[in-house]
Amino acid sequence: MPRSASTLAFVESPVQLLNVLEWAHARSTVPADGRPLLDGVPRQARSARTPQGGPDAGSAVPRGAAGEPRGAAAAAGPDPRAAGAARTRIVVLPPTDPMSRGQLRRMAALARDEGHEVRWQEARGGRLAPFKALAALARDVRAARTVVVGDPFSRYVQLLLTLVRAEELVVVDDGTATMEFVAQTARGERLVRWHRVGGGGLPARVRELAYAPVSATARRRFTPAAGSGRTVEVFSSMPVTPHGGMTLRLNDFAWTRARFGPPRLTKGTDLVGTSLVETGVVDPDRYLDAVRALTREHGATRYFAHRRESAEKLRALSEATGLEIVRPDLPLELIARRGPVGRTVVSFPSTVVHTLPYALAGTGVTVAVCDVDPDWLTAAASPRARGFLAGVTDTARDVHRLPAQAAPAAG
Known part of the structure; x- marks a missing residue:
């Protein structure tokens, strides 16, 4: 055959x-x-x-x-x-x-x-x-x-x-x-x-x-x-x-x-969304506070939504932060490689902190990761959630680690 x-x-x-x-x-x-x-x-x-x-x-x-x-x-x-x-x-x-x-x-x-x-x-x-x-x-x-x-x-x-x-x-x-x-x-x-x-x-x-x-x-x-x-x-x-x-x-x-890019770079910062709220790992109010803080700290203008994020959550994020919500029609690695893309891309612990440094190698884009504070986790989060998310961040190559105060939890 x-x-x-x-x-x-x-x-x-x-x-x-x-x-x-x-x-x-x-x-x-x-x-x-x-x-x-x-x-x-x-x-x-x-x-x-x-x-x-x-x-x-x-x-x-x-x-x-x-x-x-x-x-x-x-x-x-x-x-x-x-x-x-x-x-x-x-x-x-x-x-x-x-x-x-x-x-x-x-x-x-x-x-x-x-x-x-x-x-x-x-x-x-x-x-x-x-x-x-x-x-x-x-x-x-x-x-x-x-x-x-x-x-x-x-x-x-x-x-x-x-x-x-x-x-x-x-x-x-x-x-x-x-x-x-x-x-x-x-x-x-x-x-x-x-x-x-x-x-x-x-x-x-x-x-x-x-x-x-x-x-x-x-x-x-x-x-x-x-x-x-x-x-x-x-x-x-x-x-x-x-x-x-x-x-x-x-x-x-x-x-x-080989197939896409290199992308045109914008002056702003792009945020990458996550489905940690939808999977029951992170409290929605804590997540909203973190996105608001990151937007203010880094001058972010766009938010690339995860395909599983709910419309209600994204509407609340847009109203609270003024971010432009982008619903990608292809995986983010392709979207970023095609451009335009911000000179800095900020993400929570997720797949893209490992994949974007490869996809955007040589373009001058900085990929940064913001840790998930343990206080953001819900009572329903699995016992392994904290260690797993920390491991995703700790093992990422060629990314910038943001200080904890960049995304403070709600008081």
């Missing part, structure tokens, strides 16, 4: 799809000795290897960026820029929220322009939807020799893994969750998102018990035994250390830098 039909990727968010494109680009430029597999190489040495910019610097969004997915296995002809690259069949399992679906439509169009196949597969919206999707995908899953997943915590992805016979399994970044994924598999723990809090009563415990065999199978897939003939690769911008049979390939956003 040709490689173009045997490499299968599953994505559920725009960022995951972006990182599949980055992985395919990195895979297509691997030299014969495989040196880009970078486990054990210092991160500073890795980032210094990649030249800035690319042949298409200054290009706009490729054609069809607003296109609607056309159903199963819609594909465009190979883009000349992707000549020689192994095509990947990408299955999009879209969530239900409109912002995510809109960004996924645009990312799907970019993937087609790169010569990849894209299949839009609804797997939500009813009790039978996941099972219908599983039946529709089963044959391709069993036939694939390489399977790429964007969210190893996804129950649907874990269910698909029970059918996988692939020789190679690749995990691309789903943001900072990759850090927790690698740590949990190293410890042999059940895969649970860092902000998740147990509860739900007896029905939830019964569902967990019934699902336990599927979860256990997924853990075994991600940690193959020696001599099994299967490999697991983590493709990541995060500060992770592979273990067991895992290998690490650095995601330095080479595809993004």
